[in-house]
Amino acid sequence: MAGLTILHAADLHLGGPVAAPDAALASLAANARNEALERLLVLSRQEDVRLVLLAGDVFHSPQPPLTAVLALEKALAAWRDMGAAVCIAPGNHDPWLPGGVWASWPAAEGLMIFDPQGGGLDLPELGLWVAGVGHESAAVQEDLAPRLPAPPTGRVGLAVLHASLERSLAGTSHLPFAPTRLETLTRAPFALWALGHIHIPQEVAPRRVIYAGCPQGAHLGESGPRGAWLIRLQGAVTAVEFAPLAPLVFADLAYDDLMPQATPAQLIARVRQDLPPAAAAWPSQVCLRLGLSGPSPLWQLWQRQEPAEPAAALKKELSLAGLVLAAGGLCPPLDPAALAQRPDVLGRLLVLMQRAEQDDGFLAELEARLAGGLHPEAQRLSRDERLARLRSLLLQVRWLALQGLWQGEGSDAA
């Protein structure tokens, strides 16, 4: 059998929003999802893709806007013209509903839209069997993997599914719809599981179980490279390759160890090094959220009357399309432990804070004393949540004290 290339994408969320945290991004963000789809088509043409697997949440909602429907209709026509078969397994955002967008989508040769019963598409000329199933609601609670029919004899089986794997959910905001287990997938008779739902591209089991990730991130929380996978097949999966293609890349960097960066150029060099690499094949713009906190020789740069000026300078130097800067947590390059020895207000405050950080009993006592005066919202939190919030508040108070009191009392003493 000759080798062939498959494109695996998911979570396109066509018709869904892309955040523009910086006003300059508005038009780029508004068009980013459709542009990502265009890039999938170009990639398919370049790579002579014969099969496209779209693992759910192709649309952001079960009643997508007309622009989204048109975009997909045109894409499907383009793939058909290339001779590529397309298999879609609807997800929780775009479930297969009777009378819905998928149920009424016109049938076409080489197009398979899986319904909630599950099924398979036989592709004898490729020696493949593609099995899949669609979500029947926005909150499927059962494991859908067992509904995929096994490949007939003589076919390599590929599975396409929108599902939650517990180990990949950690640290994400994805809800555990259609939960399944890695063992369930790896024991099933499929050479590949092309999954959707988790927006971070990843090989859960090398060359076997893959989350495509979304081709375009939705907001600053979906930072890092986003794109789709090219899967090379020759009897079995021989290689997989991630192709970053998002037009708008979100990046999220936070530093609290800024003592070595003594000049603005040094700070810029550090940030530049940590930015995600540009996707060489496509033009892309970067929107960065940058958090700067802790002691820094540069802290006074951000205390000026025009806080927008240093932000604009950083944005320009780093060639960013957007920048969200949080520098309020910077403080003078001081040692809080040494300052705690001082006999003044700052010293006493720092001692109290140090004690609250190290002594859970003292923090609990403080919490109990504050409890009566808390906002009703905060009173509804559990005690542990209130303690955690107090801890983070104390950190902020420390930066504020170092910024304000040290400067004030320091100049008095001088």
Ligand SMILES: [Mn+2]
């Ligand atoms: Mn999903």
